Amino acid sequence: MDLSNQKLYDTIIVGGSYAGFSAAMTLGRSLRNVLIIDSGNPCNKQTPHSHNFLTRDGVPPGEIAKIAREEVAKYPTIEFYDGFAVNGSKISEGFVIKTSDGNSFKGKKLIFATGILDSLHDIKGFAESWGISVIHCPYCHGYEVRNKKTAILADGDRLVYFTSLIKNLTDDVTLITSEINASNADNIAILKRNGVKIIEKKISEIQHHNGYIEKVIFYDGTAESFEAMYAPVPFRQHSNIPEELGCELTDAGLIKIDESHKTTLDSVYAVGDNSNMLRSVSLAVSSGSVAGVKINGELSAEMFS
CATH class of the missing domain: 3.50.50.60 (FAD/NAD(P)-binding domain)
Structure with a gap:
């Protein structure tokens, strides 16, 4: 040309x-x-x-x-x-x-x-809730979901730091992880000492209404209600x-x-x-x-x- x-x-x-x-x-x-x-x-x-x-x-x-x-x-x-x-x-x-x-x-x-x-998790309902009630950043969204029952779907070296930012905004925080192993055991212990609940299960579905999370369904058939979820992806x-x-x-x-x-x-x-x-x-x-x-x-x- x-x-x-x-x-x-x-x-x-x-x-x-x-x-x-x-x-x-x-x-x-x-x-x-x-x-x-x-x-x-x-x-x-x-x-x-x-x-x-x-x-x-x-x-x-x-x-x-x-x-x-x-x-x-x-x-x-x-x-x-x-x-x-x-x-x-x-x-x-x-x-x-x-x-x-x-x-x-x-x-x-x-x-x-x-x-x-963003490479979103392959979980039913995740994409539909992304940016609405399944969120990535406490500075962008945290004030709006303050004091709400909140889940965190995350892992890695910065897990404790990230969770501390969320815990500042709400006392009701639950970390959802599919596996606790030697590499993250120390982090899990720190989170537990600071009042973070731990669920060691794999998520099969996020039930929501127009993107606003209502329940998390696990592969074992159990469920837990939440109002917000942080999920760095x-x-x-x-x-x-x-x-x-x-x-x-x-x-x-x-x-x-x-x-x-x-x-x-x-x-x-x-x-x-x-x-x-x-x-x-x-x-x-x-x-x-x-x-x-x-x-x-x-x-x-x-x-x-």
Whole structure:
């Protein structure tokens, strides 16, 4: 495909939502030509309310994103393309991003605001309750389920720390684990000393009403009522393009960045959940602003040399 006569954007932002729109606004206010490629499929689409974001506390995430897009669209140098980016490559002028419908776009700089995909447990009712009453973060959701009967479906080295955050919000905490073994016995002992109940069973189903948990059904046929469940789950990158271009990932599977959100590949940045374990709207917005400032500075320096 001949791209020689195609428009060269100052920056292509892959992924919209909070981080991408924030970066776009920063660049648009500096008169940079920006293209946002977004498929409109954020990972928090099922979450009813967003929290810990000043002036928008308790507002549905989709409403925040809608307002953000409307505000960004007021800047005439910012364009939108509704599509899914599937491939990226390096060219002499910068980069080419291809979309699933066969279109290609050129940009001097890239920002990936592509988010992550949660690998949900294969438990009946889990996916339908995810982000509603089966939750991952006490800072995002904990206040709303404070003092409620709460389950934790988790394990690992950070189990005690994570549980301590939940125990601060409610005294009625139960850890559900399918197996207690030598590797987690010390953690279990600490939890028991701090009043955490332990259920050593495997879950077969989460009974819920419109995503709000009512009961946990176990494979042995027994059941336990709960009002909320914390379940940190594994994740993977929503887009493979950064890694395919040569961006390094951390051991945790996040895109490796520096303090300005630049990846290990020159002229490529990552913002939002794809590069930050602390998933929140406020931090996503902040990361987009930082990357936008840094990229505008690079573009200015390149033009001024």
